[in-house]
Amino acid sequence: MKKLSVNTEKPIGKKSLDQYLRQFKGSPYYYGNASHAFYDVMVWLQENRPMKKPNIVMPVYIPAKLYRFILAAGYEPKFYDVSTDLNIDLKEISDLIDDQTQAVFAIHYFGVPVDLKPLKNITECAGVYLIEDCAHTMNSYYKGRQLGSTGNCTLFSTRKMLQLHCGGAMVLNIKSWDFKPSRNKRVWTPFTMYHFAGSRIKYKVNKLLKAYSPFKQSTMRYNGYINYSEQHFVRVKNMDFFFMWYNKVSDLDKMVDKRRKNFLHLLNGINDLDSFFPMGLERYAKREKKGQYLLKKGFVPFSMPILTPTGTRDQIQKAISDAGVLCYVGWPEAPFGLDGFKGASMLKDRLLELPIHQFMDSYHLNIIIDCLNSLPDTVKRSEKQRLVSA
Numbered sequence: 001m002k003k004l005s006v007n008t009e010k011p012i013g014k015k016s017l018d019q020y021l022r023q024f025k026g027s028p029y030y031y032g033n034a035s036h037a038f039y040d041v042m043v044w045l046q047e048n049r050p051m052k053k054p055n056i057v058m059p060v061y062i063p064a065k066l067y068r069f070i071l072a073a074g075y076e077p078k079f080y081d082v083s084t085d086l087n088i089d090l091k092e093i094s095d096l097i098d099d100q101t102q103a104v105f106a107i108h109y110f111g112v113p114v115d116l117k118p119l120k121n122i123t124e125c126a127g128v129y130l131i132e133d134c135a136h137t138m139n140s141y142y143k144g145r146q147l148g149s150t151g152n153c154t155l156f157s158t159r160k161m162l163q164l165h166c167g168g169a170m171v172l173n174i175k176s177w178d179f180k181p182s183r184n185k186r187v188w189t190p191f192t193m194y195h196f197a198g199s200r201i202k203y204k205v206n207k208l209l210k211a212y213s214p215f216k217q218s219t220m221r222y223n224g225y226i227n228y229s230e231q232h233f234v235r236v237k238n239m240d241f242f243f244m245w246y247n248k249v250s251d252l253d254k255m256v257d258k259r260r261k262n263f264l265h266l267l268n269g270i271n272d273l274d275s276f277f278p279m280g281l282e283r284y285a286k287r288e289k290k291g292q293y294l295l296k297k298g299f300v301p302f303s304m305p306i307l308t309p310t311g312t313r314d315q316i317q318k319a320i321s322d323a324g325v326l327c328y329v330g331w332p333e334a335p336f337g338l339d340g341f342k343g344a345s346m347l348k349d350r351l352l353e354l355p356i357h358q359f360m361d362s363y364h365l366n367i368i369i370d371c372l373n374s375l376p377d378t379v380k381r382s383e384k385q386r387l388v389s390a
Helices: 017-021 034-048 064-072 090-096 117-126 189-208 241-249 252-269 313-322 342-350 362-374
Strands: 028-031 055-059 076-080 101-107 129-134 153-156 168-172 285-287 293-295 303-307 351-355
Touching: 017 241, 017 252, 028 034, 034 064, 034 101, 034 129, 034 153, 034 168, 055 064, 076 090, 090 117, 101 117, 117 129, 189 241, 252 293, 252 303, 252 362, 303 342, 313 351, 313 362, 342 351, 351 362
Parallel strands: 055 076, 055 101, 101 129, 129 153
Antiparallel strands: 028 168, 153 168, 285 293, 303 351
């Protein structure tokens, strides 16, 4: 294994997650997960600005769970496509906004930043809310602007970024009306503490055994589904007491630094493989003369999304999983059988998330690099066969 550069620019940091969230204009509201906060905001908007047939303009590349929450809130989703560099088309979004639109929803997928300032201008002119989804990033900024500060409402996932069993937060950066969360139940603390302890033990054992997982940590996640005929219901929950405490003592700087270093190690390990080009690369990395990459300031990833050659994604995922490292495939349930979404349809079949979270070490990353380098020529395709934009 060649020695890889892990140079990284110092990220902006705060002492704890709670302190980080309190830097925004509005106070943070904690939830059982970020989806509960999203549902709460949709209901709040409809209560204070009633529409006969409320709709929300959404990217079609989302988990089925989020789709179910939209239906439970009584909204119609109006979907826009997502390109294979994880960017948005402003005109497509603008054309979907009408007099029944309550909000536009935009995502920084897997931590890859999107410049939302032009979209904010559109939503302000239309008089609708911009909901910024930062579930895949934290303590990050792009073009000199903190991610999470552009939207009227911003969602964060402490569950994803801190590798917890549950937990999310929402910040209102602007208020037209008083907001009061509808949380009427709290996630059970013994339940979360049990899963917290179990996950940390798994990480420790996995580290000691050099990626061997006697706990079957490499079990694949099941795909979501959407049933349009059933009545959808959401019970909005508050975050449990243990994770509320954990948010105040967590070392956010340490998490940010480890994720960036892991990402850069992996990026420079696969930069010679034409078939596995990381998505949105130009927005978060720059290449040195020696051929290796440096990450731009403020980039904090959740995972590394790559677009695999057609028909090879599942084979690649299994090879990495069999070697002891779990990686996911985004949301293959999207675009829910809908036609006309070229980008999302490609992501559904070809996107692979390479993990870079803070509990991974160099040998985990080298397993991924070695797996991708050792794949047979029938999986590796030439530069001409790689499609990086829809």
